[in-house]
Amino acid sequence: MEEGLSLLYFAGVAQGLYIASAAMIVEDDPEALTFTVALAPISSVVEGSLHVELNEAQRRYYLRVVKQRANQAHFRVEVLQAYRQRCTICELRHPELLDAAHIVPDSQGGRPVVSNGLALCKIHHAAFDHSMVGIRPDYVVEVRDDLLAESDGPMLRHGIQGIHGRPLVLPKRVEWMPDPEALELRYETFRLAS
Numbered sequence: 001m002e003e004g005l006s007l008l009y010f011a012g013v014a015q016g017l018y019i020a021s022a023a024m025i026v027e028d029d030p031e032a033l034t035f036t037v038a039l040a041p042i043s044s045v046v047e048g049s050l051h052v053e054l055n056e057a058q059r060r061y062y063l064r065v066v067k068q069r070a071n072q073a074h075f076r077v078e079v080l081q082a083y084r085q086r087c088t089i090c091e092l093r094h095p096e097l098l099d100a101a102h103i104v105p106d107s108q109g110g111r112p113v114v115s116n117g118l119a120l121c122k123i124h125h126a127a128f129d130h131s132m133v134g135i136r137p138d139y140v141v142e143v144r145d146d147l148l149a150e151s152d153g154p155m156l157r158h159g160i161q162g163i164h165g166r167p168l169v170l171p172k173r174v175e176w177m178p179d180p181e182a183l184e185l186r187y188e189t190f191r192l193a194s
């Protein structure tokens with residue numbers, strides 16, 4: 001506390017599963033042999049062997065966070081695998097630059113399953129999320145009219161305008177194919193933005 005150093009606080013959420021948070025000691029009571037710890041927002045999930053007592057509400061909260069993160073991590077691995085680590089639009093093949101995008105977003109009840117996912121590079125993910133780029137249910141890419149009419153440097157020319165009318169590079173297995181109904185729903189959002 002005196003030196004202002006931070007600690008790592010491991011909160012046990014299930015057997016063998018812990019959440020680590022940055023923590024600081026903010027109050028010391030040597031007589032009562034107690035001290036007060038302030039927690040920073042939860043930063044990462046780790047495995048370990050320390051045990052911290054949590055009340056039921058905390059336990060449920062942490063468990064939900066852990067499950068959410070596990071689902072997200074799982075979704076990414078499965079989607080990128082299905083698309084052979086390539087952007088489905090431009091075929092870029094660097095996992096550091098790839099995301100697993102939801103077709104129907106989380107917030108609209110889209111499930112984290114491969115048929116509701118697309119492997120997209122960062123640029124195409126953002127363009128898709130902002131309805132600058134749409135994907136038709138027959139797996140063809142469309143670029144919004146105003147972007148097609150714009151003139152700018154190579155990223156716009158090659159990265160955006162150049163993908164208009166391109167078919168998606170799809171997974172090999174039928175069960176991994178993007179769900180046409182989900183695409184239809186999402187395409188509607190794109191059409192409304194056009």
Ligand SMILES: [Zn+2]
Binds near residue numbers: 088090091092124
């Ligand atoms: Zn791409």
